[in-house]
Amino acid sequence: MSSIPADLPTAEQVVDSMERMHGLYPGHRRSGARGVCCKATFTPTGDAAGLTTAAHLQDRPTPVIVRFSNSEGNPRSRDTAPVARGMAVRFQLPNGGDTDLVAMTVPLFVASTPGQFLELTEALRPDPATGEPDMSRVQAHVAAHPHLAEAVTQRPPVPVGYGTAAYWAIHAFVWTDAAGNRQPVRYRWEPEAGRAELSAEEAAGRQDQYLTEELHQRLRQGPLAFTLQVQPAEEDDPTHDPAVAWPERRKEITAGRLEITAPVDDQDYWAAQRFDPTRVTAGIELSDDPVLTFRARAYAESYRRRSGNR
Numbered sequence: 001m002s003s004i005p006a007d008l009p010t011a012e013q014v015v016d017s018m019e020r021m022h023g024l025y026p027g028h029r030r031s032g033a034r035g036v037c038c039k040a041t042f043t044p045t046g047d048a049a050g051l052t053t054a055a056h057l058q059d060r061p062t063p064v065i066v067r068f069s070n071s072e073g074n075p076r077s078r079d080t081a082p083v084a085r086g087m088a089v090r091f092q093l094p095n096g097g098d099t100d101l102v103a104m105t106v107p108l109f110v111a112s113t114p115g116q117f118l119e120l121t122e123a124l125r126p127d128p129a130t131g132e133p134d135m136s137r138v139q140a141h142v143a144a145h146p147h148l149a150e151a152v153t154q155r156p157p158v159p160v161g162y163g164t165a166a167y168w169a170i171h172a173f174v175w176t177d178a179a180g181n182r183q184p185v186r187y188r189w190e191p192e193a194g195r196a197e198l199s200a201e202e203a204a205g206r207q208d209q210y211l212t213e214e215l216h217q218r219l220r221q222g223p224l225a226f227t228l229q230v231q232p233a234e235e236d237d238p239t240h241d242p243a244v245a246w247p248e249r250r251k252e253i254t255a256g257r258l259e260i261t262a263p264v265d266d267q268d269y270w271a272a273q274r275f276d277p278t279r280v281t282a283g284i285e286l287s288d289d290p291v292l293t294f295r296a297r298a299y300a301e302s303y304r305r306r307s308g309n310r
Contacts, residue, residue: 042228064089098279
């Protein structure tokens with residue numbers, strides 16, 4: 001079990017740094033600024049029911065809201081950029097509560113601790129002379145933290161559509177069953193349509209916001225679906241470090257099927273909501289990952305600012 005580092009930055013410091021990295025766009029998220037929200041239903045397979053008491057993973061369908069987004073804090077960034085995309089899912093539980101699952105199109109997070117994430121965002125701050133990051137600063141950051149090389153240099157796909165990418169929840173969570181047994185897990189949304197991405201040449205010919213239009217066109221033809229794949233940890237799999245992958249040979253559980261049917265009627269309302277990866281429910285606990293717990297504070301600070309149109 002890892003402890004939170006002594007040099008833990010504040011949420012204000014991290015959000016300030018993200019603003020310096022992406023620019024300041026009042027009223028928008030500091031990450032995932034532009035997105036689209038949809039209505040969906042999640043139907044569990046029941047295969048997870050013996051490992052967790054979580055209500056949405058038992059035997060009844062659950063209504064869901066899904067928000068797809070780009071990772072950029074700039075709401076005018078082009079969809080054709082090779083950046084991570086986000087998929088935030090809110091399960092609306094039968095007791096009137098809800099729980100969120102926040103995922104992105106890369107399997108590894110770019111830092112093992114909040115302090116390392118702050119260092120990276122500072123390294124990625126654009127040079128005033130060029131408007132681009134000084135990559136020598138990024139290389140120096142990786143040299144100082146060589147275990148992050150794979151995570152920092154991973155190149156996210158430019159997907160054909162939001163529905164043709166896989167989305168990883170990055171962090172480990174802990175399932176608890178009725179007897180109190182605990183099982184760490186990681187989640188991935190796998191598209192039923194299959195993974196498909198654009199080449200650089202194909203991306204160059206797409207419109208700046210093609211992903212939203214492609215999603216609308218696809219939903220007019222019928223529902224869009226994902227399966228929730230769950231990877232249970234084995235004894236030596238680290239739960240504290242989102243920059244380290246678990247072996248792919250680990251067995252998986254298909255916990256359910258998500259069917260997305262249409263855009264929500266009130267995009268402004270749902271765009272204003274705060275999706276939080278630490279908003280868990282009975283039967284699911286947070287792991288000892290310090291980045292996971294810190295994200296709740298950073299999201300709250302970003303929400304405070306954008307709610308005040310800052």
